Amino acid sequence: MKLNKILFCAAMTSILPLQHAFSAPVNSVEVQVIDTNGGTSQLLLQKMSGSMQVVADQLFIDKDTAMIAAAGEDYARLLTEIGDRVFTGYELTDVKLDVGETTQVKLYARPWNKVIEKPLIDLQFSGVEPQTAALLEQRIPALHAQLEQAISGASVDAGDWAGGVLRKLVRSEVQAQLPEFKPAVDVLQEDGRTVVQVVIYPVGQLVRNIRYELRSEAIPNVLLMKLKYKYAGECDKLRGLPVAYVQRHRQELEQQLLEKLMTEPEVKNYQLRPEVKITPGADMGVIIMIESDDYKIWFEGYGDIGRNKENLSGKAHL
Known part of the structure; x- marks a missing residue:
């Protein structure tokens, strides 16, 4: 018991x-x-x-x-x-x-019904030149794939609330890589296909004007006219960027211009030494100096207005 x-x-x-x-x-x-x-x-x-x-x-x-x-x-x-x-x-x-x-x-x-297959990711940059937009997109290389992966396989009718998830994803990526920009995201149905439209636009003070100069103290500037006009166009591509972005990436932008200059035939053939300096601001300055360690060329000309004949003479120095 x-x-x-x-x-x-x-x-x-x-x-x-x-x-x-x-x-x-x-x-x-x-x-x-x-x-x-x-x-x-x-x-x-x-x-x-x-x-x-x-x-x-x-x-x-x-x-x-x-x-x-x-x-x-x-x-x-x-x-x-x-x-x-x-x-x-x-x-x-x-x-x-x-x-x-x-x-x-x-x-x-x-x-409920159909699911999203092969969504179109339409990523755009507003207010900047196309080539600049391509460079900016390289700073967020994973975003396209992230959006496609996030929305693929979801219900076609879930676009409204799924858009909120995608906006949060895009904001996080843009804030981390391009804090001088803001995104707008929409999920649309066009011709039976789901389109994720992302427009990224600059905010804050923007580059409105560019004061550009290309010159040399070693070579006559008249010989550099082709380069001068070409790089006026290259510098103009920076118009519309946020000033804060230019300040943060100034050295990188200078290096990009410098690397392009180093591929020019005139620079390679004569071992010229280009230098680039960017001064960020709404009225931005870009100065390109073309120097040489091997050459120093200049011309001199003289005129005598008191003579009727042989009143012009000149000298060339190499």
Whole structure:
């Protein structure tokens, strides 16, 4: 009899903690939305999960776990009704609750109709020259692929709320790489195709005018006229950039111009030494000096207005 009492007490001791844990209040909730088609990106699924996280917290936090378990079907039905309203473009097919102090909620969803295939990513830079826009795009090389991956496989009807996710993605990337610019993002349907239109535009004080000069103290400037006109066009491509961007990348912009100059036949053939200096500002200065360690050429001319004949003479120095 005494042994039986000991075994009974031991059994009750092991059962009571389990009963206490099962009837404890919910401390936290983990929500996961799963696309049964498997096409929706994790980025969009995280957005869907976050939307339902608020609802699940209100439903379950501090509620008794035993009560939730007993009414599990009612909670699942309620979550399904809410999810169908929140997730435009999707319907919930099932809800699974794993009740405990950390309650797990799994919501299984599928797109209503068609899904997005091969979206068109239309990335544009506003207010800058096309070649400058191409250089700016090189600073955000992963953005095109990130947008395509984020929206591919999602429901075609999910464009409105998916646009918010894409805007956040683009803002984060632009802020990190091009803080002197701001983006605008729209998700459109054109001719049966999903188009993600991204327009990135400069903000703040802009380069409005460029004071450009190309000259040399070693070579007659008349011999550099071709280069002078060509690089006037190159410098003009900087018009429209934010002054802050030019200040931050001044050395890089100078180096780009210098590298182009070094490929010019005149510079290579005669071992000329170009130098570039940019002075950032709304009225920006660009000075290109062409010097030489091997040559110094100049011309001199004389005139005598008192003579009727042979009144001009000159000298050339090499």
